Amino acid sequence: MLKEKKDIDRIQNDIIEEFQIFENDMEETLEYLIELGNNLSILNTEYKIDQNKIKGCLSNVWLICKKEDGYLFFEADSDTKIIKGLISLLIKIFSGQTSQNILNSNLYFVEKIGLKNMISSKRISGYSNIVDKILNLAKSYKD
Amino acid sequence: MNIINMIENKQITEIRKQFPILQTNINKKPLVYLDNASTTQKPNSVINKISEYYKNYNSNIERGFHTLGSQSFEQVNKTRETVSKFINSQNSSQIIFTSGTTESINIVANGFANELNEEDIVILSELEHHSNIVPWINLCRNTNSKLEVIPILKSGELDFKFIHNIIKKRPKIIALTYASNVIGTINDIEQIIKIAHEYNIKVFIDAAQAVPHFAINVQKLDCDFLAFSSHKMYGPMGVGVLYCKEEILQNMKPLKFGGAMIEDVSFCDFKYREHPYKFEAGTMNISNIIAFNEAIEFINQIGFEVIEKYEKDLFEYLIQELQNISQIKIIGNPKNKVPLVSFIAKNMHPFDIGMMLNASGIAVRTGNHCAQPLMDKLNLSGTVRVSLSIYNTKEEIDFLVSTLKKILL
Ligand SMILES: Cc1ncc(COP(=O)(O)O)c(C=O)c1O
Numbered sequence: 001m002l003k004e005k006k007d008i009d010r011i012q013n014d015i016i017e018e019f020q021i022f023e024n025d026m027e028e029t030l031e032y033l034i035e036l037g038n039n040l041s042i043l044n045t046e047y048k049i050d051q052n053k054i055k056g057c058l059s060n061v062w063l064i065c066k067k068e069d070g071y072l073f074f075e076a077d078s079d080t081k082i083i084k085g086l087i088s089l090l091i092k093i094f095s096g097q098t099s100q101n102i103l104n105s106n107l108y109f110v111e112k113i114g115l116k117n118m119i120s121s122k123r124i125s126g127y128s129n130i131v132d133k134i135l136n137l138a139k140s141y142k143d
Numbered sequence: 144m145n146i147i148n149m150i151e152n153k154q155i156t157e158i159r160k161q162f163p164i165l166q167t168n169i170n171k172k173p174l175v176y177l178d179n180a181s182t183t184q185k186p187n188s189v190i191n192k193i194s195e196y197y198k199n200y201n202s203n204i205e206r207g208f209h210t211l212g213s214q215s216f217e218q219v220n221k222t223r224e225t226v227s228k229f230i231n232s233q234n235s236s237q238i239i240f241t242s243g244t245t246e247s248i249n250i251v252a253n254g255f256a257n258e259l260n261e262e263d264i265v266i267l268s269e270l271e272h273h274s275n276i277v278p279w280i281n282l283c284r285n286t287n288s289k290l291e292v293i294p295i296l297k298s299g300e301l302d303f304k305f306i307h308n309i310i311k312k313r314p315k316i317i318a319l320t321y322a323s324n325v326i327g328t329i330n331d332i333e334q335i336i337k338i339a340h341e342y343n344i345k346v347f348i349d350a351a352q353a354v355p356h357f358a359i360n361v362q363k364l365d366c367d368f369l370a371f372s373s374h375k376m377y378g379p380m381g382v383g384v385l386y387c388k389e390e391i392l393q394n395m396k397p398l399k400f401g402g403a404m405i406e407d408v409s410f411c412d413f414k415y416r417e418h419p420y421k422f423e424a425g426t427m428n429i430s431n432i433i434a435f436n437e438a439i440e441f442i443n444q445i446g447f448e449v450i451e452k453y454e455k456d457l458f459e460y461l462i463q464e465l466q467n468i469s470q471i472k473i474i475g476n477p478k479n480k481v482p483l484v485s486f487i488a489k490n491m492h493p494f495d496i497g498m499m500l501n502a503s504g505i506a507v508r509t510g511n512h513c514a515q516p517l518m519d520k521l522n523l524s525g526t527v528r529v530s531l532s533i534y535n536t537k538e539e540i541d542f543l544v545s546t547l548k549k550i551l552l
Pocket residue numbers: 180181242243244245246272274275320322323324349351352372513
């Protein structure tokens with residue numbers, strides 16, 4: 001079952017398509033992100049420790065990674081709803097992939113769904129720190 | 144709301160027309176710019192002056208005699224005169240052009256580098272912006288002197304009891320913000336300067352958040368140093384001012400060394416020029432210094448009487464409307480404030496609020512506002528800050544408030 005996980009670009013394309021109904025309307029895009037964030041399964045408080053916190057974000061973001069049968073699975077939480085929504089998309093893309101696939105990936109969906117300023121304001125949103133953390137975890141789980 | 148309506152009808156529409164950026168759309172919505180404490184927008188007169196400079200008299204000043212060079216020189220001096228009058232300094236030679244408040248503070252802190260030792264104390268307050276903290280920490284580190292911090296009361300005002308006590312320890316310098324960029328508190332610096340001078344203590348004032356909102360009179364305040372940035376008062380980026388008392392300027396060491404600041408130079412020695420030039424090494428941001436003059440003229444033309452009245456009424460309206468939103472908690476309630484307010488909401492992170500407002504074309508600032516120690520003291524990770532300016536309107540506040548109500552529902 002796990003091996004049928006779609007490849008990273010296909011998932012990104014699905015997300016881009018999913019967001020097309022908002023026609024780049026910022027308000028609706030963000031509201032949908034918040035909804036996605038609310039639906040993200042809760043990260044157990046035992047994982048909400050400094051070690052799992054992503055540095056350089058102005059909000060609190062925690063991310064953990066587990067490896068099962070050669071695939072990586074991510075769980076995360078944030079006290080900002082929009083970032084949490086964004087993380088839920090990253091998890092949708094990366095959870096269930098191999099380290100190698102993650103490390104070879106090229107992320108482009110954020111710009112395509114009208115959230116370019118998440119990237120340009122990276123110090124505030126912490127977006128690039130989150131992605132870096134995922135890549136670093138993928139590297140550390142590579143065998 | 145009488146004054147708002149009166150002034151607004153007559154003047155504010157005209158004022159707004161002078162700011163091309165206020166006509167733009169953000170996320171397909173008309174821009175509502177409420178982040179004026181970060182930087183204000185610029186009127187056409189300022190924007191045009193910059194291009195006029197490059198079209199007509201671009202040249203380096205005092206690097207050989209030619210017509211263009213002396214035109215630039217005259218224009219820079221004109222701004223120096225205008226700034227001098229604007230803050231009522233005795234001489235325009237007490238006005239040093241810098242790249243901004245931050246550089247001005249660094250010059251002052253560096254000026255104390257040879258005067259402090261391990262027995263000395265530097266005093267700051269909890270209200271300071273990082274740029275009025277870090278240069279002083281650095282100074283204390285380099286001189287092994289001690290840093291003491293004036294705490295704030297619940298209201299967001301400085302603890303005067305602490306000031307009275309700490310002053311007896313005879314610190315060398317007190318570096319204070321005139322107005323807080325997070326809470327808005329206008330400090331009673333006149334009082335503090337008076338107390339400090341009784342003990343022969345020098346006082347530096349960071350006026351970055353004060354200059355656009357009310358008149359400053361350095362002679363009346365009797366401050367030893369005062370700094371501010373052009374970009375927070377309708378002027379261009381990259382230009383700042385440092386005012387110092389005459390007798391300090393004679394002896395203070397410059398921070399930067401290089402061309403334009405020396406009288407004589409050989410490979411063995413050099414001799415400084417008089418101030419302000421002593422502190423203005425290298426080629427300055429001439430175009431923007433010249434255009435800065437137009438920003439002050441813009442303020443002068445409206446006049447602080449009108450600015451203060453209009454901003455005060457608009458600000459009171461903003462506070463009253465925010466207080467009506469039950470989810471919102473306003474940070475601090477000092478008696479005297481510049482027109483800016485920080486708040487948090489029970490049910491939403493400041494980042495989310497900022498993003499959602501931006502989606503509606505409303506620009507506010509979210510985060511720690513370069514005042515991490517203050518955030519720590521207030522036990523906050525961040526706030527949303529709304530800061531007003533002369534071109535903001537009651538309609539914009541209504542739109543902000545209705546959008547906030549919708550978001551926080
Ligand atoms: C109170 C205060 N001081 C200093 C500064 C730094 O000004 P600049 O970045 O123009 O040097 C700011 C800017 O936000 C400020 O608000």
